[in-house]
Amino acid sequence: MPLLARTVATPIAIEVRPGAVESLAPLLKDGRISQGGKLAIVIGPGHGEMIAEGLAGSLPSASIHVVAGGTLDAALALIQGLRGDFYDAVVGIGGGRTVDAAKYAASMVGLPFVSVATTLTHDGLASPVATLEANGRKASFGVHVPIAVVVDIEQVRSAPIEHVRSGVGDVLSNLSAIADWELSVREHGGGMDGLAVSLARTAGEAILDLAPGTDRFLTTLAEALILSGIAMTVAGTSRPCSGACHEISHALDAFHGSPGLHGAQVAFGARFATWLRGDDELFDVLDASMRVHHLPRSPADLGIDRDAFVDAVVEAPRTRPDRYTVLEYLDLTPAQVGEQIDAYLDTLDR
Ligand SMILES: [Zn+2]
Known part of the structure; x- marks a missing residue:
């Protein structure tokens, strides 16, 4: 019998809830994305550092990469950094700009990308597009679909x-x-x-x-x-x-x-x-x-x-x-x- 359906590439894991970042290690393990936790965690300037510190206990083999912002130059510098070692996946933690730079870099080095959003500024968290500034302009780049998407409602709640x-x-x-x-x-x-x-x-x-102002709204x-x-x-x-x-x-x-x-x-x-x-x-x-x-x-x-x-x-x-x-x-x-x-x-x- 012919299989009358199409296959759609989607993230294999999606987690949206307060405190979702804390469950990153089991999510990566259960999803068979990284058993040993050899990950490149990409954070932006700001409170990404605090989140990365909080993850150090559950992901001791991960290394931290700081990306300077949502520019093509910052993403290219990150690519150089990622080429210095071997990783199971790239995890981008932060707002739209950090996630976009990390998503682009992961795609360029051929690694799966885990999108961890701490703000909800645009629809890039699960999309196959990364928007980066290049030569003073914003440009959209086609990238691989993130393998997992995590949204921590607790973080989102405290965002501007x-x-x-x-x-x-x-x-x-x-x-x-x-x-x-x-x-x-x-x-x-x-x-x-x-x-x-x-x-x-x-x-x-x-x-x-x-109406805004509730966790139900932020989750939706x-x-x-x-x-x-x-x-x-x-x-x-x-x-x-x-x-x-x-x-x-x-x-x-x-x-x-x-x-x-x-x-x-x-x-x-x-x-x-x-x-x-x-x-x-x-x-x-x-x-x-x-x-x-x-x-x-x-x-x-x-x-x-x-x-x-x-x-x-x-x-x-x-x-x-x-x-x-x-x-x-x-x-x-x-x-x-x-x-x-x-x-x-x-x-x-x-
Ligand atoms: Zn848009």
Whole structure:
């Protein structure tokens, strides 16, 4: 009988709970990732050191590598360090930038990667993508899917509130990204990946009406970010989680010095893209959720002026030449972008 199913590469272990970091050693052993604990533990500057110290007792054979931040140079220096010895796996502990640098380095040296998130700023914790700064710009690199993902809710709870809000924004933007993907298929054909859409949309919907401030909320957010990462792996592209929302954010990064955290910028972009598509129903629920989570709705909220917003929207399609979204569909001239943005700003209580 033919096996009528497809195989999806996913992490073999996912653990989301308070105190999850402490169970790293048994998780690695039970998952057959590392029996003897010969690991390269990568931490960033900040409280990663404290976490690594706490692990020293249960993982005595592990060695600590400090990565300077989320740049390509920092990741390349880490690769040199990893080549100096032999390891079962690389464990990246920290926020988005540290995890991204460690994920990229692990992929380059051909070692399994264990993602240990202490903040929930974006959907990179389980995704096959690493975002690193290179030559003053953020670039996305394809990497191997993490072999295990651990989110310690206790750590996440004490992270700055802006980090959590950024995570919310990145998940919410899935809903706009999927609408852009549907538009692309309507206009140009090609298929949508139904499984990837189900995962990405369920993640967005799960967070939409959830009030912040509880462990239940943080757990759902962590799982929604993990589902988003798996949606990208399933689709073989970032499409289920990235549309015009992300193009606008990439332009803000490239030409306007990244005025906000990634998730704040993509939520800002998703709100505008949804308005452009004339999707009132999605717009209203997105807007309500963004108000609850204090995500930037106006350019002023993001710390930019109207002209910078116009520039970012004009430049946005250039940042992902192969992507078709509402921006490429409307194909507005710079003057028309200005008119649309003025009409959009009129709907805001500026
Ligand atoms: Zn994103």
